[in-house]
Amino acid sequence: MLDVAALTAALPRWCAAMHDAMAELNALDGRLGDADLGVTLDKCATLVEQALPDMPDTLEGVFKRCAQATAKASGSSFGTLLTVALMTGAKRCAGTTSLGRTDLAELLTDIVHVLSARGGAALGDKTVLDGLQAIAQALATAPQDAALRPAARQAARDALDAFRDKPNRMGRARMFADKTIGLDDPGMVALQRMVDAV
Amino acid sequence: MKKILNDPNAYVDEMLEGLCLAHPELQRRGDGGRVIVRSRGAVPGKVGIVTGGGSGHLPVFLGYVGEGLLDSCAVGNVFAGPRMDDCIEAMRAADSGAGVLQLYGNYGGDRMNFDMAAEMLEFEGMATASVRVCDDVASAPAAQGDKRRGVAGLVLVYKVAGARAAAGGTLDQVAAVARKANAACRSIGVALSPCVVPESGQASFAIDEGDVEFGMGIHGEPGIWRGPLKHADALADEMLAHVLPELALAAGDRAAVLVNSVGATPAEELYILYRRVAQVMAERGVTVVRPMVGRYATSMEMAGASLSVMKLDAELETLLAAPAECPFWSVR
Numbered sequence: 001m002l003d004v005a006a007l008t009a010a011l012p013r014w015c016a017a018m019h020d021a022m023a024e025l026n027a028l029d030g031r032l033g034d035a036d037l038g039v040t041l042d043k044c045a046t047l048v049e050q051a052l053p054d055m056p057d058t059l060e061g062v063f064k065r066c067a068q069a070t071a072k073a074s075g076s077s078f079g080t081l082l083t084v085a086l087m088t089g090a091k092r093c094a095g096t097t098s099l100g101r102t103d104l105a106e107l108l109t110d111i112v113h114v115l116s117a118r119g120g121a122a123l124g125d126k127t128v129l130d131g132l133q134a135i136a137q138a139l140a141t142a143p144q145d146a147a148l149r150p151a152a153r154q155a156a157r158d159a160l161d162a163f164r165d166k167p168n169r170m171g172r173a174r175m176f177a178d179k180t181i182g183l184d185d186p187g188m189v190a191l192q193r194m195v196d197a198v
Numbered sequence: 199m200k201k202i203l204n205d206p207n208a209y210v211d212e213m214l215e216g217l218c219l220a221h222p223e224l225q226r227r228g229d230g231g232r233v234i235v236r237s238r239g240a241v242p243g244k245v246g247i248v249t250g251g252g253s254g255h256l257p258v259f260l261g262y263v264g265e266g267l268l269d270s271c272a273v274g275n276v277f278a279g280p281r282m283d284d285c286i287e288a289m290r291a292a293d294s295g296a297g298v299l300q301l302y303g304n305y306g307g308d309r310m311n312f313d314m315a316a317e318m319l320e321f322e323g324m325a326t327a328s329v330r331v332c333d334d335v336a337s338a339p340a341a342q343g344d345k346r347r348g349v350a351g352l353v354l355v356y357k358v359a360g361a362r363a364a365a366g367g368t369l370d371q372v373a374a375v376a377r378k379a380n381a382a383c384r385s386i387g388v389a390l391s392p393c394v395v396p397e398s399g400q401a402s403f404a405i406d407e408g409d410v411e412f413g414m415g416i417h418g419e420p421g422i423w424r425g426p427l428k429h430a431d432a433l434a435d436e437m438l439a440h441v442l443p444e445l446a447l448a449a450g451d452r453a454a455v456l457v458n459s460v461g462a463t464p465a466e467e468l469y470i471l472y473r474r475v476a477q478v479m480a481e482r483g484v485t486v487v488r489p490m491v492g493r494y495a496t497s498m499e500m501a502g503a504s505l506s507v508m509k510l511d512a513e514l515e516t517l518l519a520a521p522a523e524c525p526f527w528s529v530r
Contacts (some may be wrong), residue, residue, distance in 0.1 A: 026398045026400060027400075030400065030402065030403065030418075033417065033419060034277045034395070034402060034417035034418060034419070035395060035398055035400060035402055035418070036275075036276075036277055036278055036395060036397070036398065038398070039275075039278075039395070039397045039398050040278060043275075071281060071282060071283065072230075072281065072283070073281075074274070074275060074278050074279075074281065075272075075274045075275075075278055075279035075280045075281040075282065075284070075285075075307050075308070075311045076274070076275070076278035076279055076307045077279065077305075077306035077307035077310060078307075079278070079307070080279065080282070080307055080310045080311055080314075081310070083282075084310075118310055118313075118314075119306065119310060120306070120309075179420070
């Protein structure tokens, strides 16, 4: 279950993980694109940290405040997608005090649809959407009493394994699709670091 | 990393500060100062043209804000798209009531932020149009031309659209001629050495001392092949072989040619390249109009060059020749 206390408590861990992952994500991104994924998320984390002292006390408010922070950080594509995902979270959580397992799965599915419409990627293109979809599915089908964090982490890992040997079909990585076979998608790795942390 | 800077995280903002001090015809706007506008303000009755994109490519993008060119630019971090808020601010600054054309390179982050900005401003009743320049033939096959990146050909499209807007064109007319110019332009680049993104401190890619990356993008995106650097004439021939077929230039046609340094390559080497390009054009009976040789779209200290060719009709040629003035370029 996700409520505002759990979400607020997870934010510093998320920020720390993004700082820690900066070099790794830059290096991964540099093999396919412009090597700024780590920098982008590091900036997002710094601005979220600055917003921590005055976080609102609703799920909607926290998602919105985080979206405002990440929107200020960067216009890089992954940063923008993160902002759009957080805005979707805010909209869906309006008037809600907690999200259960199926609510979270539905929220993630919504986010996949919104990001696909905004960014132009489809499921199967080997992007962060495939990782999000895998987590949504894992949560939707998990047993009632299952621990959700381990299920989400495992789903993100499984998605990385499943897509490693497929070609990227989106973004800069698309241009040399065959060379991406065997390489992890940097956005999917970023998602893995996020779910591992929170 | 060996760069002239103070704080890597202040790279863009200190650059903008210095640029506006050196060129008082430009001013910074927005809560973070990441919007560049003309100091004289939007021109009443004229369609506004706004661009934007990551830093690290001067004179692209913000350097083409000026008379007969662009009205404003939303500035991102090095190689990162501009923020949506800055796209909105740039569009407001460019708007004098005749509508605003978004004209920028085809990159994912830029597109998302400009699209969201347009949606926000359309709520307020602003008339907007959008053209994304996609001239880099190395970045996707012709059948997927709308997936290609925008590179140095941007400059020629800016010039055409800017002249049409200055001549009193409507938003539809300016957008249409920008699309036409984009459709008539093809580019390809080669890289000899990488650049370093200041915030990460790392080279954007690694390349062996004697090698060239053929078809590389302006952020270090991998190209078509990598191998030993060829002689300039062979390189020019291969660049032309990628750029010319889709343009179907015939004897008697006229074309604009831009031979561009992506940063570290000196003008001397550009002229060696241009010499061969001009020979081939002459052999084909194509007249080169207004050759441009210099630093127009860069990747900081990356060494290499790009070739852009735009097939001209009378309208495009007239618009390219119209007067323009910006900090990095003037046409008289």
